Amino acid sequence: DSVFSHVVRGPEDPILGVTVAYNKDLSPNKLNLGVGAYRTEEGKPLVLNVVRKAEQQLVNDRSRIKEYLPIVGLAEFNKLSAKLIFGADSPAIRENRITTVQCLSGTGSLRVGAEFLAKHYHQRTIYIPLPTWGNHTKVFNLAGLSVKSYRYYDPATRGLNFQGLLEDLGSAPSGAIVLLHACAHNPTGVDPTLDQWERIRQLMRSKGLLPFFDSAYQGFASGSLDADAQSVRMFVADGGECLAAQSYAKNMGLYGERVGALSIVCKTADVASRVESQLKLVIRPMYSNPPIHGASIVAAILRDRNLYNEWTIELKAMADRIISMRHQLSDALRARSTPGDWSHIIKQIGMFTFTGLNSKQVAFMTKEYHIYMTSDGRISMAGLSSKTVPHLADAIHAAVT
Numbered sequence: 001d002s003v004f005s006h007v008v009r010g011p012e013d014p015i016l017g018v019t020v021a022y023n024k025d026l027s028p029n030k031l032n033l034g035v036g037a038y039r040t041e042e043g044k045p046l047v048l049n050v051v052r053k054a055e056q057q058l059v060n061d062r063s064r065i066k067e068y069l070p071i072v073g074l075a076e077f078n079k080l081s082a083k084l085i086f087g088a089d090s091p092a093i094r095e096n097r098i099t100t101v102q103c104l105s106g107t108g109s110l111r112v113g114a115e116f117l118a119k120h121y122h123q124r125t126i127y128i129p130l131p132t133w134g135n136h137t138k139v140f141n142l143a144g145l146s147v148k149s150y151r152y153y154d155p156a157t158r159g160l161n162f163q164g165l166l167e168d169l170g171s172a173p174s175g176a177i178v179l180l181h182a183c184a185h186n187p188t189g190v191d192p193t194l195d196q197w198e199r200i201r202q203l204m205r206s207k208g209l210l211p212f213f214d215s216a217y218q219g220f221a222s223g224s225l226d227a228d229a230q231s232v233r234m235f236v237a238d239g240g241e242c243l244a245a246q247s248y249a250k251n252m253g254l255y256g257e258r259v260g261a262l263s264i265v266c267k268t269a270d271v272a273s274r275v276e277s278q279l280k281l282v283i284r285p286m287y288s289n290p291p292i293h294g295a296s297i298v299a300a301i302l303r304d305r306n307l308y309n310e311w312t313i314e315l316k317a318m319a320d321r322i323i324s325m326r327h328q329l330s331d332a333l334r335a336r337s338t339p340g341d342w343s344h345i346i347k348q349i350g351m352f353t354f355t356g357l358n359s360k361q362v363a364f365m366t367k368e369y370h371i372y373m374t375s376d377g378r379i380s381m382a383g384l385s386s387k388t389v390p391h392l393a394d395a396i397h398a399a400v401t
C-alpha cells in the first residue's frame, strides 16, 4: 500500500483545466478561448520575429556561459525592465529609489513581492478587485497575506463600479495593500479612465494604502507601451511608494520562458537597497536564482534601438489583431440580430472579453459548439480568428435565444 494512498485528487485549475478538456475533444470545429495566450490568424502560437533575432544573437555569441545568475537575476535586464514600466526619464530611477529583481514571470513576481510584504510590512491585508485573475487569491494567501476584495466590475453596465470601488477602498484599514491591474484588467477587460485613476490615487495616498500593480499586459491593451503604463507612472510621479510585478509572457510572447520582474519603489535609495537585501533572503530559499535565457532575450531587445522598435511594431500588430476581432465579433452578432447589448465587446480592453454569458450558457456552448472558455464567460479574443468568429457568433446567438 502506498504511503500516499490517502491523497485525494485535487481539482483541475479553473483556467488551465479548460485546455485539458479542449485537448480531449475530437471535434474538428473545437475552439479554445480559455487560456490567455496569443494566436495568429491561423490559430497558431506566435514567436515574435524580434525574439528569434535576439535568440540568434545569443546562440552566435560564443562568450556566453551558463553560470548561475545572481539571486536578483540579470542586472541589465532589471535596469531595462524598470525603464520600461516607469519610463526612461523617471525621477525615481534617477534617484536610485527603486529595487528591481528578476522573477519567474508575473506569477513569481507577485509571489516574491507578497512574501516580502508578509515578512516586512505592517499590514497583512491585501485587497483584490472583484473579480480578478483566479490565481491572485492563492498566491497571496500562500505568501501569508489575508485577502479581501473591493468592488470593481458592475454586471449591470458591464463596466467599472467606480462608486463601489471608492467606497470599499475608502473603508479599507489604513496601510492596507491594494492589488491594481495596471491595464487590461483580467478577466473583465474594464479599466478605469485616467481621471478615475487619478481619483483612486488621491484616495489611496490620503489613506496610506500601498499600491501593488500587476502589469501582465503592458503594450497589449492599447498597442502603446507608454499608454499602458500610465496608471503605474501616476502613482510613482507623486513620490509615494508602490510595488509592480511585470510579465513578459504576453507582450514578448515569452510565456514558457518565465521571465518577469518585481520592482519596489521606495522613498529613498537607502531604503531601496535594504529592501533588496531582504528580497534576496526571500528568493534564495525559494528557487535560489532565476533562469538566464528569457532574461537575456529581453535584455537584448530592450537595449538595442532597432530591435526595440521592431518589437513595438510586432506588439502593436498583436494588439490591433485583437481589437479587430472585437469588431468582427460585434458585427457578427449584429448581423444575426442577437438579442441584448453587446457593445461591451468593443469597449472592453486587452486580451479578454467578459461576455456576460453565465455558466449554463458556457456549458451549452461547450457541449453543442465545442467552444471552450472559463465558466465565468470570459473569452480570449487572442484565440479568435476571422475564420472562427462566425462559429462563435452562432454559439452565442444560440446560447442566448
Ligand code: PMP
Pocket: 036, 104, 105, 106, 107, 108, 133, 181, 186, 214, 216, 247, 248, 249, 255, 260
Ligand atoms: N496577472 C494577470 C492579471 C494575468 O492575467 C497573468 C497571466 N494570465 C499573470 C499575472 C501572470 O502570468 P505569468 O506568470 O505567465 O507572467
